[in-house]
Each structure stands twice: as C-alpha cells, then as structure tokens.
Amino acid sequence: MKIHPLTHSEELLMNILWKLNSAYMKDVMDAYPEPKPHQNTVSTFMKILVEKEFLTTEKQGRIFKYTVAIPYVNYRNFVLGNFINSYFNNSGEELVKYLHDKQLITTSQLKNFIGNITSEVTADPEKKDPVKEFVKEITSDKKPKKKEKKKEKKKKK
Structure with missing residues (x-):
C-alpha cells in the first residue's frame, strides 16, 4: 500500500483518529480541539482520507463508522524517511550529526x-x-x- 503525504489539516484529523482507532463523526467532532471546524469541513476531509486509503468506512444504518487503515507508526516512518531523504541526503548519520551540532542530543x-x-x-x-x-x-x-x-x-x- 502506497502512503501519500497529508496536509496539515488532514494530519490533525488523522491524529485524532489514530487515538480513537475507529469512530463515528460525532466522536471525531467531540475529540476535535477548539476552535472546532464545521462538521461539513471535517466530513470532506474524512472523504479525502478514505480516498487516500488512510481510513475505511463501514455503513451502519444511516451513518458511517470510520476505521484507521494506516497505523500511526507506518505514517511516522514514511514522513521520517521523506524528511531524511529531502534534508539529509538520505543519511541517518547526517541527521544525528545535525541533532548533535544543534545540541538537540x-x-x-x-x-x-x-x-x-x-x-x-x-x-x-x-x-x-x-x-x-x-x-x-x-x-x-x-x-x-x-x-x-x-x-x-x-x-x-
């Protein structure tokens, strides 16, 4: 399964869903921090995340239950790999050297x-x-x- 990069808003929504693992729209809206976006906005993002295969849906009556399809660890590895590739010439050693030089480690x-x-x-x-x-x-x-x-x-x- 190919993982696609997420926008900041999509990532914020996925962080909520990774904590919940599966949820209905009401659960997601309750978990959203203030100021909460409009429910239609969240619904649009959820549809996009389904298209990007980050979520799966299960229709239960008239509502949908959303379940995480790509675990947080897999996405974190994807983002970190892209980050190291883009900014550190695909070298973990360069990343560690940078962290050490900046006194972050x-x-x-x-x-x-x-x-x-x-x-x-x-x-x-x-x-x-x-x-x-x-x-x-x-x-x-x-x-x-x-x-x-x-x-x-x-x-x-």
Whole structure:
C-alpha cells in the first residue's frame, strides 16, 4: 500500500483518529480541539482520507463508522524517511550529526544509546553483531566451505 503525504489539516484529523482507532463523526467532532471546524469541513476531509486509503468506512444504518487503515507508526516512518531523504541526503548519520551540532542530543545521550545497542547484542548470544560479523568475514584468511555455509543457512531457517 502506497502512503501519500497529508496536509496539515488532514494530519490533525488523522491524529485524532489514530487515538480513537475507529469512530463515528460525532466522536471525531467531540475529540476535535477548539476552535472546532464545521462538521461539513471535517466530513470532506474524512472523504479525502478514505480516498487516500488512510481510513475505511463501514455503513451502519444511516451513518458511517470510520476505521484507521494506516497505523500511526507506518505514517511516522514514511514522513521520517521523506524528511531524511529531502534534508539529509538520505543519511541517518547526517541527521544525528545535525541533532548533535544543534545540541538537540548530547554526546552522553549518544554514548548511552550506542551502549544500549551494544549491550543488547552481547546480552543475547543468538543475536550476532552485524558489524563484527562483517569485519570477521573480510579479515579471515580462508573463505568458509560450502558445507559450512549450508549449515548456517539451515540454522537460520
């Protein structure tokens, strides 16, 4: 499913719906912050969100129940990916450097984060550190035999 960008107003409405997960128009209007837009305006935005496949509808009598079709996490990942691609040359490293340079993240926070990742890898012997595995592979004298590779593939399955 392709995710489309949302306008500010659509995103505000989706934030309400992500909290509710599914709702009727009355529930959405009750959850809207002041100043509340007119119900016709919200209804128009809901129709647009259905067309963009962010919502699904289920007719119950004369009214519709709207249900979230794209979870918040999926949209957040989409927006973040576009943001990094547009402003940081598709580099997470550039984003982290920028956050550090602007003092939005400290060196100690970065060290803690890296330490947590390292401890997660070492705490679980089944979890292999991909960096260490790569270094080991490129610095080893001999290439693993085909039989050993097949065994490793079978273990992974």
